Amino acid sequence: MTLWTAAEAVEATNGRATTDWQVTGVSIDTRTLQPGDLFVALKAARDGHDFVAQALDKGAGAALVSHIPESVPGDAALLIVDDVQAGLEALGQAARARTDAHVVGVTGSVGKTSTKEMLASILETQGKTHASVASYNNHWGVPLTLARMPRYTEFAVIEIGMNHPGEIAPLVRQARPHVGLVTTVAAVHLEAFESVAGIAHEKAAIFNGLAKGGAAIVNTDIEHADILRSCARDRGAKIVEFGRTAGDYALIHVEQGADSLQAKGRVGDKEFSFEVQSAGTHFAMNALGALASCVELGVDLDQAIAGLRRWSPVKGRGxxxxxxxxxxxxxxxxxxxxxxxxxxxxxxxxxxxxxxxxxxxxxxxxxxxxxxxxxxxxxxxxxxxxxxxxxxxxxxxxxxxxxxxxxxxxxxxxxxxxxxxxxxxxxxxxxxxxxxxxxxxxxxxxxxxxxxxxxxxxxxxxxx
Incomplete structure (x- = not known):
């Protein structure tokens, strides 16, 4: 299925197409590039322009570049823009604008990726779901995830990370989620922050980019939950709390087995049970946040619980x-x-x-x-x-x-x-x-x- 035509990409990026091409995916790495992908020549440890010829030889449908590399003929399928990173971001924002998908953004000091995978497992049972792969959650990972999103996506899960102050706000503005979830706030990346409170303020920035009428999913068990609540209120978001003492989604019991968890929660006056296919009681809290997020996206709680059973940890993460x-x-x-x-x-x-x-x-x-x-x-x-x-x-x-x-x-x-x-x-x-x-x-x-x-x-x- 065509993801981008040359005309659509030109309109999104204000770039120039050398030929009339179409692509079925987007890639930044020739090692994992699939035939038909748009290769994005980002500058990182190496300049991606050095790999454009290789990408085209491997079957790339086109390449996003800021200039025509010496090793590439002038009639190659290219999209030429002033800045490749900005071009990727523009593609991502255009992909987000053209879809009616219900979007959830996930951040947190711990548990982002596992919670993102839980959300995807649940939402895949409800409709066409698009999610970040691996830990693609930074300045290129978020726009890449968005640029890969098919126009007919019904649900999207976007992981958003940070290492330094000010990184989350521009990423969440690109994603514009309907629901924002902060898994937890902890002493991570303290080299760049004066305190854990500073990290909480940065994580709370996910709520600043919520779509109008969006929901902020807040873990009440963390020390600086008040910072998250304050930011969500300032945005005018609906605040939904989860945690052991939360008024909305309360975790009331966890029993750890050899390979799974049996947990009980309460929402209002209704108790419910859910199962997590992994050991580690922390996964129960992540799952509770995922369930609350899915309900805010319109998923029935019982169906969300059934979908959660499909999740299991990925390599290297428990x-x-x-x-x-x-x-x-x-x-x-x-x-x-x-x-x-x-x-x-x-x-x-x-x-x-x-x-x-x-x-x-x-x-x-x-x-x-x-x-x-x-x-x-x-x-x-x-x-x-x-x-x-x-x-x-x-x-x-x-x-x-x-x-x-x-x-x-x-x-x-x-x-x-x-x-x-x-x-x-x-x-x-x-x-x-x-x-x-x-x-x-x-x-x-x-x-x-x-x-x-x-x-x-x-x-x-x-x-x-």
Missing amino acids: VREVIALLNGAQIELLDDSYNANPTSMEAALDVLAASAGRRKIAFLGDMKELGAQESAMHATMADLAAMAQVDQVHCIGPLMRSLHHALPEHKRGLWTATSVEMAKHLPELIRDGDAVLAKGSLSMALAQIVDGLRKMGQGGALES
């Missing part, structure tokens, strides 16, 4: 799996390796502590962007309640030295500077029946630990 080893041995892997901050680290350790492993082993990597208190924040993890149930903690990275030193000797495992170094020692650190958590900031490459553990299921050695 996936639980059993790895069969030699001689009938096995371990339980908790793959939460995609990212980390103090709040999500505590939640992941809670899941490990509640597991049924004979030993509970954690491989923890540095948590980045925490500012001046980063060493202390790592050290204080030794005092978390869940640590009492963890048998051994192996630490990776310079910041995790602080935790390594703070741990009692009987829990203190190995310390290495990198995940690659730690992975070499896995066979001597893991035993039959262990439950193993891998978690750290993305740059710490805890996926190396996850891959190493999985390879042990292909014949690696194991201590008994």
Whole structure:
């Protein structure tokens, strides 16, 4: 199905098309580009113009550029604009303007992507749904998601992130959601903010871009919920609260099983039950926010609960799996390796502590962007309640030295500077029946630990 014609793209961007073309998708990466895509030559670590010829050779329907690259013939299918980033944003805004979709925007210090996936799982049962892929939530991810949105979309889920002050407002103006959800506010990206209150103000900016008459979904359990409420009131939004003591959607009970959660909530005087296909009580709160958001988009609560059962965690974000080893041995892997901050680290350790492993082993990597208190924040993890149930903690990275030193000797495992170094020692650190958590900031490459553990299921050695 055609997504953009040359004429439509020219009108949206005020650019110039070299030929009469049409495209079926939008891509910024030649490695994942599909035939028929519009290749967007963004400037990031590399200048995308260097890859235009390769994109066209791979079957791109056209390329969005600011000039004709030397390696590209003048009669190639191009859309030439003054600035590629601005051109992508213009395409995204045009795509948003031409659809009647009900749009929900999601932000938060923790849980954005999993909640976005929950919302998509629910809304896909209600109509044609378009959602951000992976964690495409930044200055290029949001307009790319919007530019990819088909005109006949009925529901859209847009993830919106930030690293610095002032980033959310322009992104939410592009998305113009009918519903804005803030999952939580926590000590993340403190290098760029003076306090968690500052982060709350930035997250609250999602409400400034709500469509007229939109709804603000607010987690009342967070410390700075009043900042979110104030911003929503200033926008004139309908405020819908969720949390353990919320007046609208209250979480009244969570029972954690081996691979799922059974939870009970209350809305008004009606109690309801819902199931989440993952361990970790924090997922129940994310799910409650997702349910509240879907109801505000017009979905029946019971149908939303049924749709929620379709969701399960994606790779690196809380996936639980059993790895069969030699001689009938096995371990339980908790793959939460995609990212980390103090709040999500505590939640992941809670899941490990509640597991049924004979030993509970954690491989923890540095948590980045925490500012001046980063060493202390790592050290204080030794005092978390869940640590009492963890048998051994192996630490990776310079910041995790602080935790390594703070741990009692009987829990203190190995310390290495990198995940690659730690992975070499896995066979001597893991035993039959262990439950193993891998978690750290993305740059710490805890996926190396996850891959190493999985390879042990292909014949690696194991201590008994």
